[in-house]
Amino acid sequence: MEGSWVVEHEAAAQAISLVGTFLSISEKSFRDVSQFIDYVSSLIRSKGADASITRSLDELEASVELLKYALNALPQTYPNKDMMLESLAQFYFRLYRKKAIRNDLEECAIFARRVLDSTSGDSLAWADRLSFLGTVLSEAAIQKWDATLEGAIIANQDWLALQTEKESDRHATGLDIEYHEYETSKFELSQLELSILSHRGATMCRSVIDQEREGKLSKHLRWLELLYRERYQRKPMVSFGLETAICTMRKSLRLNYESVYDYVYGLELQAELLMNHYLQTRTASFLEEAIDTLKKMCRIPPREYYSDPVGRKILVSCFCLLAQQQSPQGCGANMEDYYDESISIARDAFEFEPLPPAWWEQSAFLTYRASLFEERYWASHDLRDLDRAINLGKKALDLTPKAHSSRLVRLEWLEDFLDQKVAMSEASDDLENMIQVSRMVLDEAPQDDQETLSLRYLSLGEKLEQEYNKKGTINSLREAIQLSMNAIRLTTSNGTKALHFQSLGTWYAIIQQKTQDKADLKSSIFFFQRNLEASSSEIDSIPSISSSKHDWTLKNGVQVGHLKQIMPLIEGYCIGHMWRDAYATLHDGISVISKMSLRSLSVSHRRSAISATAGIASFAAGLAFIVGKGPLVALALVEKSRNMFASSLEDLRVEVSGELQQLHPGLAAKFMSLRYQVSRPGLTLRQFEPNGGRAMVAWQLDQVIEEISCKPGFENFLMSPNEEDTREVSSSGPVVVITTCPMRCDAIIIQPHQVRGLTLSHLSHEDILDKVKSGNINNLKVLEWLWDVLTSPILDALGFTQTPGNGEAWPRIWWIPIGPLSKFPIHAAGYHRYRTKNTVMDRVASSYTTSIKSMIQTRRRAIPAQSRPERAVLVSVPQTTGLSTLKFVKEEATRVGSLCRSMGFDVIEPQPRMESVASHMAGCRIFHFAGHGSVNSSDPSLSQLLLEDWKAQEFTVAMIQEMNLRSGSPFLAYLSACGTGRIRQSSQLDENTHLISAFRIAGFRHVIGTLWEVNDECCVRVAERTYEEMLKEGISDDAVCLGLHKATREARDQWEQRAEANRNRFRKQGRTHCWSVDRDRDIEECDVNDDLQVPEWVPYVHFGV
CATH class of the missing domain: 3.40.50.1460 (Rossmann fold)
Structure with a gap:
């Protein structure tokens, strides 16, 4: 039991000495020993032996050892054993507070749980012991020990429930829910223990809150406030327990608070929980309730609680969210009004004086003010708000003594403000200040938390990379490399090591570009290899046919991470002309892509997966040609590595073959049933989110597709087409797939009798990117360039060298440009200004298609009469x-x-x-x-x-x-x-x-x-x-x-006639001409000269069969 013990040091020291002497003499009867231990331990507990009273840490540690000896010596049935367990837990907690060693808190949690388990659920002592366990677990949770977080929350919730609810109310809150299991830890409360804890709390009801317990209410509200915020900072998308937390806080806010500050604190927490719930559900009523809750807080005279602006910061966030909800496009009529109101609320919070009297209150107050300016910056986009946040953050830091634990928190806030300023500003001073503060964070950080320390080293390294990008000083990258090399030794986490490997590979690659040193290239490749090996082992550890949706989601997530790590390694191999290594790595990567399922991913994860595959298709084709694999292999790699989501949707709508229904009727029926559930009309993409029922069905469908592909004869079920199907698609005209990468550019030409490759030696990937970057993709000069380097060689190779004569059928051609080339008007390439026939549209009729597979599936659907x-x-x-x-x-x-x-x-x-x-x-x-x-x-x-x-x-x-x-x-x-x-x-x-x-x-x-x-x-x-x-x-x-x-x-042709007439007219007037195009369906305006004009007939395109 946590109390105030006032005892003279001499009495405690004498007790300890007596017991030590007694135990060292020759054998005594157990009865004598137990009685004496009981007497002295009772003396120690009653007199206190508090660390604040003992002259030395040694004496407190001796008290702990004495009680541990006593507990081991006494039988389980010993009547006062629970009191000794309680004292031992209290002593360990004081040791932890004095030494800040994790092991002491672990031992404290063990003994606190033991004494709670030995306490009757209907006794008055049970609530107090539950309160202490909640305090211990809360301390561990706030120290970022994840396994304790949910245990801490439920222990504090249960204690609060004892004080505020009757049994029927308690069950109604849903506190006795099924809890998630977390990684094994000495702190962890298992699912069973948590359930028992919850049900014991339900039996412990009070109709009246006595004065002592009301005094403890604010402490538990504070713990809950910290714990809830900690949970959502770490796991913002985990909805587990959120409604329970909101219900708990609603009930606690009905109490009579003696302290205005505690009431304000409760309002703030309730609003933050409601805002988190809105962010997960997008239900407007939660956001409105959060705003109403905080408006109550704003009506309280601020001087009564020193105007702590945390609640106002949350209210600003709510108004910003409300503005976004009113207009997702960012241009709603009410948006500015909401932002103006949020800024007004923020301004009010800054004007209340005086500051609190104590330095630590002043420091916290200034930090909150700074964070509110940061929040207002996101509404106003005014860099002056960030400057105010930085200045207030510096003042808060200056007020904090160097030896105080909160100094690290102040530094982290200031680092965050500066990080945002650097992202939006070109000023060198901001970057230097950010790096300086990051170094201070590293110096102040506790050295025993090596995992976090390793990540801090990495963070400083990334800021040094920014310094290199701004100043071009290689020494900045060299220092970043050294920091990361040292940090790798601190961590045992494969995930953290992978982050370091990725950064080291990147930094060595940047240095190699500057120095052209082979040693730097070798180092870059080495670290990228290590990074890829780590992700490959994760993929291999997941079953090929997953047994749960969790496995399936994990599998997709790991695969996306793996793909993001491939391209840097490929680029390193290519710089070193290690073509076969590059091809093998990319081939393996595309195998990962072909096994991915986008149907069961959320929208954001799907977008991430698509981004991870960007550029892989063209690289794969180029490498296939370089290592001599030929056009068919190159085409197969292209088909597998692009158009993934569209292909997955089209797969849901293909006809099921009679062969599958005949040989595997059960699988065919299951496939068609699940396909219908996923693709039935009236459902939206929101139901693909992880908790949506449709996502679960999509996951089941992917499993069935994978199972079908394992059956003999169906290995290519919904996969890329084979050679015969590929050649057949060109029956109405050739299909040309155009790939570009830094090493080479090629056309893969598909005809009924062959699939062949054509090297486009005059087309440069770098030229394409330059034109895209400058927005120079559609004028006359670009059309002529496209003709020279791309379309003329292809049409010549196909024999399309003349305009068809009168009465002759126009030949058709299908274009599939890959990557950035898909932005260009290939169908309009040529020299159009002087009525030449060196143009695509004067030789063939052009169409586009997204993939060979899509074209085949469309062709197989007959046009009904x-x-x-x-x-x-x-x-x-x-x-x-x-x-x-x-x-x-x-x-x-x-x-x-x-x-x-x-x-x-x-x-x-x-x-x-x-x-x-x-x-x-x-x-x-x-x-x-x-x-x-x-x-x-x-x-x-x-x-x-x-x-x-x-x-x-x-x-x-x-x-x-x-x-x-x-x-x-x-x-x-x-x-x-x-x-x-x-x-x-x-x-x-x-x-x-x-x-x-x-x-x-x-x-x-x-x-x-x-x-x-x-x-x-x-x-x-x-x-x-x-x-x-x-x-x-x-x-x-x-x-x-x-x-x-x-x-x-x-x-x-009409444009050419007008152009010629204009040229003749301007020539007679003795001046050059310029073009301007009326673009009534264009939101943008553009002035163009003769070379750079964009003819009005160019942008029209046909996609189809």
Whole structure:
């Protein structure tokens, strides 16, 4: 029992001495020994033997040893043994407080648990002993000893429940839930122990809180506040116990608080828990309750509790979240109002004076003020707020004595502020200050926590890398390397070692680029190899067919991490011309990709997986050619390493072969059932989140697919196509896959009789990246460059050297550009300015496709015979909130509608709102959209067609991908809007995540779209001419491609005529000319000269078979 013991030191020392003497003499009867031990230990316990009273640490340690001897000597049935256990736990706790050694706290926890287990659940002492155990475990949890955290929370919750609830109320809170198991530790409360603890608490009810227990309430609220925050800092996405915590705090806030400060503290904690719950569930009511809770706090006169601004900081966060909720696009009408209110609240918190009297209160107060300025910075984006946070952080640090434990916390806050300032500022002083503070953090950090110390060394190394990037001083990297080498010796964690290996490999690679020293290259490769070995061993430890969803999720997570570590090693091998090592490593990496499942991953994890594979496809093809593997192997690697998510969705919609149903009817039926559950309409991507039921079904489906692929004859089930299927796909014209990497650029040409490679010796990967970086991908000069280095060699190799004569069929060609090359208008390459025939569109009709596999699957779906009436859905949006009016959209809708009716279609023009449009798409054969398109720069799955209600309900790539319209055999989606085939994020290029591909995945056989912004009036001409060709040729695959080809070619010819007339006119006037293009469907503006003009007919593209 934790009490105040006032005793003279001499009495305690004399007791210890007497017992020591007594035990050292010759044998006594057990009865005598036990009685004497009982007497002296009782004396020690009653008199105190407190560490604050003993003259030396030795005497406290002697007391501990005495009691341990006594406990070992006495029988289990000894009546006062629980009191001795309690005293021993108290002594160990005082030892820990004096020495700060973890082992003392571990021993304390062991004896505290033993005395609790020996205490009757209906005794008054049980609550006090539970309180002490909660305190011990809380101390361990706050010291980052993870295994204790949940035990500490439940012990404190149970104690609080004893004070605030009756038995029926306690069960209603759900405290007796099933708890997660954590890694084995001396601190850990097992699942069974926690359940027993919880049920014992339920039997211990009080209807009246006596004065002593009310005095302890604030302590447990403080522990809970620290523990809850600690849990969500470490595991922000773990929802376990959150509702329980909220319920506990609601009940505790009904108590009468003697201290205003304790009440404010409780309000703050309740609001933070509610905000965390909102972040996990996105349920607005939790956020609103958090704001209401904190407004109560703001009404309390601040001088009563020194205006601790923690709650105001949380309230600012809530208002910022509320602003984001009102407008996910960041431009809602109420957003600025919410931010203004949050800033006003923040300002009020700064103006209350005076500061608390004690230095440590002042220091904490200034730190909280600084953190509130940091929070306001995220709302205002004003660097002056960060400067204020830094200045306040420095003042808080100056107030803190060097020997005090809180100094490290103040340093970490200041380091965080400076880190953010450096990320947003170019000032050298900020970087130097950040590095200086990081060095101070390292000096102040406890040396016994070697795991954390190792990570701190790594953090300082990363800041030194920033210094190198700014100043170019290699010594900064050399120091970072030395720090990391020393830090590796401190850790036993494979994960932490892997982080060091990755950083060391990176730093040596950077140095090698500067020095060209082979030794640095060798070191870089060595550390990247060590890093890859660590992740490979993790993958090997997970079963190939997982027994649980946890294993499956872990497997995917490890695979993503493994892929992220491959490319740096590959690049090192390539620099050293170690081609076979590079190929073998990348081949193994692609094997990992082929085993990954994106269906059962959350959206964020899926995006991470896609980013991890960026660039692998082109590298793999280049290395395959270098080591002599040939075009078929190169093509297979390309197919396996890109277009992963789209392929996984299309796999859900393929027809199941009769052979599978005949040989393995059970597996076939299970596959079809699970496939339906995953792909059935009306479900959203949110249900793919880890806790969603749909994610579980997707995981089960992946298991079935893996099981089918293990059956003889089905090894390629839903896998990449074989050679025969690959060659067959070119029956209507050649398919050309273009790969580029730093070593070489190649075209893989697929024809009915062969698959061959063509080296593109004049095409440079570096040139491609330079043009993409500068945004220089679509002007006349680029079109001519594309002709010289790319399309002319390919067309010559295929024999397409002339324009087809009158009456001759136009040959078709399919392009599959990989990586950054997919941004370029390959179909429009050539010399167009002077009416030459050295252009792609004067020799072939071009189409694009995302993959060979996708093309095969589409070809296998026959075009059904046209039945009447069939529907054409026409959506026109001439006016969109916040954007320019498109004055030609109505004219386009009228002309297209007329042509569709002439083709026998029933034309439907729904309200241009999301629900109406989506509902009419089911069963339509043609979908035509004329309006604005929007490309999301950070997440291409959020790119959208802008309907009237786009701010409330977005018609995005992700939503369209979810639609399965294949049963209605949709034929053509014509997207007459800006950038429907554009991807801004380079890491997502190989996935083809854009609006065009979304409509293809949804089931449309053909999609016409645009690569960038388009001219409003030109859209009318191109659309009308395309549909006219379809009216003439009928509903066929060739008609769509040839319709767009002829439309853009005619637009090009008209452009050439105008260009020539303008040149003649300007020539007569004696001046050079410039071009400006009216881009009514473009949100951006651009001035261009003759070489750099972007012709209006270039961006239109056809995707399909």
